[in-house]
Amino acid sequence: MTKFLLAVHVLAAIVAVGPVTVAASMFPPAARKALAAPEDAGAAGTVRLLHRICQVYAAVGIAVPVFGFATAGAMGVMGDPWLIASIVLTVLAAGVLLVLVLPRQEVLVEGRGARETTVQLAMFTGMFNLLWATVTVLMIVRPGSTTGA
Numbered sequence: 001m002t003k004f005l006l007a008v009h010v011l012a013a014i015v016a017v018g019p020v021t022v023a024a025s026m027f028p029p030a031a032r033k034a035l036a037a038p039e040d041a042g043a044a045g046t047v048r049l050l051h052r053i054c055q056v057y058a059a060v061g062i063a064v065p066v067f068g069f070a071t072a073g074a075m076g077v078m079g080d081p082w083l084i085a086s087i088v089l090t091v092l093a094a095g096v097l098l099v100l101v102l103p104r105q106e107v108l109v110e111g112r113g114a115r116e117t118t119v120q121l122a123m124f125t126g127m128f129n130l131l132w133a134t135v136t137v138l139m140i141v142r143p144g145s146t147t148g149a
C-alpha cells in the first residue's frame, strides 16, 4: 500500500508540477511578446494557453500533498523534521503560485498588465520553481531519516 501511495505521489509531482514549471517559465517572455505586438492573435493565444495549463495543472497538483500525507501516514514519518520542512516549503510554493503568480498571469491575459508585470512575474515564477525543486531534493535526500536508502 505504501508503495502504491508513494508511486501516485511521485507520478502526481511529475505529471502536474512539471507542466506548471514549464508553462509558468514560458509565460513571462510570451506575455512580453504579446505586449509588444497587440495585433498578433497568435501571441495572445499562446499566453492564454500557457495560463490555462498553469491553472489546470495547479489543480491536479493538489494530488501531490494529498498522496504525500497519505504516504507519510502509512510510513509513520509524519513528525520527521525533513517532512515538516517539506510541508512548510510546499505550502509556501503553493502560496507563491496561487497568490503571486496566477493572479499576475490573469492580469496579463486580460490585457491589463504592463512590461513591469512580466518582470515581477518572472521573479515570482523563479521563486516557485526554486521552492518546489528544494522540496523534491529534500524528499530524496531526507536529511536525518533512518528509513530507506
Ligand code: HEM
Binding pocket: 006, 009, 010, 013, 017, 064, 065, 066, 067, 068, 069, 071, 072, 073, 075, 077, 083, 086, 087, 090, 132, 135, 136, 139, 140, 142, 147, 148
Ligand atoms: C505536503 C507535502 C508533501 C508531503 C507530506 C510529502 C510526503 C512524502 C513522503 C512521506 C515520501 C516518502 C519518502 C520515503 O521514501 O522515505 C515522499 C517522497 C517523494 N516526494 Fe513528497 N511530499 C510532499 C510534497 C512533495 C512535492 C511538492 C514534491 C515535488 C514536486 C514531492 C516529491 C517527492 C518525490 C520525488 C519523492 C520520492 C523520493 C524517493 O523516494 O527517493 N513531494 N513524499
